[in-house]
Amino acid sequence: MFGFHYRLERKAIGMVLAIVGVASIGGIFEIAPLFTIHQTVEDAPDMRVYTPLELAGRNIYIREGCYACHSQMIRTLRDEVERYGPYSLAVESKYDHPMLWGSKRTGPDLARIGGKYSDEWHVAHLNNPRAVMPQSIMPAYAWLSRTALRTNDLGLQLKAIRAVGVPYTDEMIANASADAYGQAVPDSPHAEGVTKRYGAATNVRVFDGALGTLTEMDALVAYLQILGRLTDAAYRPVAAVGR
Amino acid sequence: MIGQMTTGERQFALAMLIALAVVGLALAVAGHDDPLGGHGTLILLAALAGVFAVGSGYHSPEPGEERLQLYYDDPTKAGIIIAMGWAVLGMFVGDWVAWLFVYPELTFDAGWSSFGRIRPVHTTAIIFGFGGNALIATSLYVLQRTSRARLPDQLSPWFVLFGYNLFCLLAVTGYLMGITQSKEYAEPEWYADILLVIVWVVYFVIYLRTLARRKEPHIYVANWYYMAFILVVAILHIVNNLAVPVSLGHAKSYSSFSGVQDAMTQWWYGHNAVAFFLTAGFLGMLYYYLPLRAGRPIFSYRLSIISFWGITFLYMWAGSHHLHYTALPHWVQTLGMTFSVMLLVPSWASAGNALLTLNGAWDKVRDDATLRFMMVAAVFYGLSTFEGSFMAIRSVNSLSHYTDWTVGHVHAGALGWVAMITFGAIYASVPWLWKQKSMYSAKLVEVHFWLAVVGTIIYVFAMWNSGIIQGLMWRTYNESGTLAYSFVDSVIAMRPYYIARAIGGLLFLIGGIVGCYNIWMTIRMAPRTVGETVAGEADPVLAGTRAIQPAE
Numbered sequence: 001m002f003g004f005h006y007r008l009e010r011k012a013i014g015m016v017l018a019i020v021g022v023a024s025i026g027g028i029f030e031i032a033p034l035f036t037i038h039q040t041v042e043d044a045p046d047m048r049v050y051t052p053l054e055l056a057g058r059n060i061y062i063r064e065g066c067y068a069c070h071s072q073m074i075r076t077l078r079d080e081v082e083r084y085g086p087y088s089l090a091v092e093s094k095y096d097h098p099m100l101w102g103s104k105r106t107g108p109d110l111a112r113i114g115g116k117y118s119d120e121w122h123v124a125h126l127n128n129p130r131a132v133m134p135q136s137i138m139p140a141y142a143w144l145s146r147t148a149l150r151t152n153d154l155g156l157q158l159k160a161i162r163a164v165g166v167p168y169t170d171e172m173i174a175n176a177s178a179d180a181y182g183q184a185v186p187d188s189p190h191a192e193g194v195t196k197r198y199g200a201a202t203n204v205r206v207f208d209g210a211l212g213t214l215t216e217m218d219a220l221v222a223y224l225q226i227l228g229r230l231t232d233a234a235y236r237p238v239a240a241v242g243r
Numbered sequence: 244m245i246g247q248m249t250t251g252e253r254q255f256a257l258a259m260l261i262a263l264a265v266v267g268l269a270l271a272v273a274g275h276d277d278p279l280g281g282h283g284t285l286i287l288l289a290a291l292a293g294v295f296a297v298g299s300g301y302h303s304p305e306p307g308e309e310r311l312q313l314y315y316d317d318p319t320k321a322g323i324i325i326a327m328g329w330a331v332l333g334m335f336v337g338d339w340v341a342w343l344f345v346y347p348e349l350t351f352d353a354g355w356s357s358f359g360r361i362r363p364v365h366t367t368a369i370i371f372g373f374g375g376n377a378l379i380a381t382s383l384y385v386l387q388r389t390s391r392a393r394l395p396d397q398l399s400p401w402f403v404l405f406g407y408n409l410f411c412l413l414a415v416t417g418y419l420m421g422i423t424q425s426k427e428y429a430e431p432e433w434y435a436d437i438l439l440v441i442v443w444v445v446y447f448v449i450y451l452r453t454l455a456r457r458k459e460p461h462i463y464v465a466n467w468y469y470m471a472f473i474l475v476v477a478i479l480h481i482v483n484n485l486a487v488p489v490s491l492g493h494a495k496s497y498s499s500f501s502g503v504q505d506a507m508t509q510w511w512y513g514h515n516a517v518a519f520f521l522t523a524g525f526l527g528m529l530y531y532y533l534p535l536r537a538g539r540p541i542f543s544y545r546l547s548i549i550s551f552w553g554i555t556f557l558y559m560w561a562g563s564h565h566l567h568y569t570a571l572p573h574w575v576q577t578l579g580m581t582f583s584v585m586l587l588v589p590s591w592a593s594a595g596n597a598l599l600t601l602n603g604a605w606d607k608v609r610d611d612a613t614l615r616f617m618m619v620a621a622v623f624y625g626l627s628t629f630e631g632s633f634m635a636i637r638s639v640n641s642l643s644h645y646t647d648w649t650v651g652h653v654h655a656g657a658l659g660w661v662a663m664i665t666f667g668a669i670y671a672s673v674p675w676l677w678k679q680k681s682m683y684s685a686k687l688v689e690v691h692f693w694l695a696v697v698g699t700i701i702y703v704f705a706m707w708n709s710g711i712i713q714g715l716m717w718r719t720y721n722e723s724g725t726l727a728y729s730f731v732d733s734v735i736a737m738r739p740y741y742i743a744r745a746i747g748g749l750l751f752l753i754g755g756i757v758g759c760y761n762i763w764m765t766i767r768m769a770p771r772t773v774g775e776t777v778a779g780e781a782d783p784v785l786a787g788t789r790a791i792q793p794a795e
Binding site: 092 | 343344345347348353359418422424451454455460467488489493495496503504506507508509555556562567571649650725731735
């Protein structure tokens, strides 16, 4: 073995090929099968895609680096299930490009935060976390309420995420900007299209408490309120979740 | 710098910089209503600065043929200075981030200064800015000495340094503007990722072209590690960053992978960024500088072979230990845990090989803070690889994951291993490069050493404590069978440790500043001399490895 190596280390190309070969094996055995083994991701026929407003909120969540302190992955441990809710399933993040499972909990897990608090609570908390939780060490995100949401490129955003596999229809893409507006302005003529395209259970309301303006706060709260609620697969008995 | 290039190289450099300026202009125009526009302008300005620099030296006399008799060390010198600049910036931002845990209001009611945006500035400035530049600088130095061959040309090393630092600059300015992919340690967006691929190819070609002209029949161990670093980081970077941009006028892109596949790909990348950027590359550094500084050949050639291939093979399986008890299939978690535990063997083989090399030179370790930096680095390497294998065990991970213990573990590696071996290598090579007998002040090296050691120990102990307390509080039940603590109870309990951590980091930062001053003064003392002749004889210390341990 050492004799062979004594000769190998005299050949630059030999070393290059050996390194690439030896280093590739792990990924081939661990990652490639995840794309081919059907059981890796459960079936959830009721799973819906993010609305344009929720997707915009998700992009703000990414932009602000929220994932650095908040996970979105409840592990299969008793204390986590009791603290946060049913453990996370793979299917729940199948439309998440990229996933936001996180790696650190400086703050609590957010996988099931949707619907747990009111919109008002979220807005007050994001404006000044210490107003609702005096010992919190989260930064304040007050400027989100002052910043208008960019909506003119939402069609392009949906198109790009469709290209990597999320099933948005042509109609959803064509109406993306109007749907984002309609979801946060319930009495506008655009509101109806949102429930038509994304389902009757979609939250259509003024998220940031300020009627008529579409802010980044609207988008982020809309996203937080849908977390864990795109499918109810995690609440069904294990046997019923398609394997 | 320009004076050392041939006319042909100057013309080629100008052509490339003009092409880069055109790309920058195109991005600035296409992304005028997007953060991409700012980055296009930044690329344009960087390219124009380059054009100005090359243009102003364009008519200086060409270098003579005698340059081919000398090692080409100017890129290494520049790389070391740039690395120290990134080090201070990265540690400063790191300590600022640490104080945010204590004083969360330190954000000026603005987006750019909030924790989520400056934390990646810290990680990128340290890993890629400090670590990456130190690796590039030392690898070019080591490659020439161990091959007894000069770099192939005068342009490509500058291309690598310029392009790589442009990448780092795009990364950190991007986070402040809100440009990020959110993939940890792979945050830069698609256009920066493409730039890095181009830079990396040129970097690797420098390696191959120099090795092709080597006078040593064998490729020295340090170069195996540097080559593994370059090659595997390229594979990881390309696969993990596969994404579709929203448009050519948008900085934003959507990852090709989603959910569980994305999680596995990301942590396959993330853990092996640790393995091949923060371990393999720096082991290359250790295998050159430690034996030379100690004046002792590497203890065992065979141990080097076992540990090199062990690390290259086993690490690539270990990423899934970041995903224990998650929605990742159980079999993948188990594989990741198993290989992580096995990893202890090659890791300790490396650490042991380094420490046993010091046998017979322990008096030098006592007297020479530079060598002591390297010794402590090897010790911390051994400690943090043990801790890593331990934390990868599923039941341990159930406690440690998501807590500050992980942060402590990372910093035991980053402060104790990566930064210490780098400071050791820099203190060793600065006097060699600038033709001095020693550093400006040996005492300041001592001061830096103790600030670094004490800072690291305070940091790591604070995070061990906070992490384990956090993990225990989250899973503690009271007598009635319900959870004993709310989440915020655990936040309150962390406060003293967060203060201690920020103080430990501050000490480490001060040490880095002392180091910069010392390096600066050493350079100022240096006479302007020509470089070192391409050696005719192999270095006796490094060659000794083979004389002592001949293979069958």
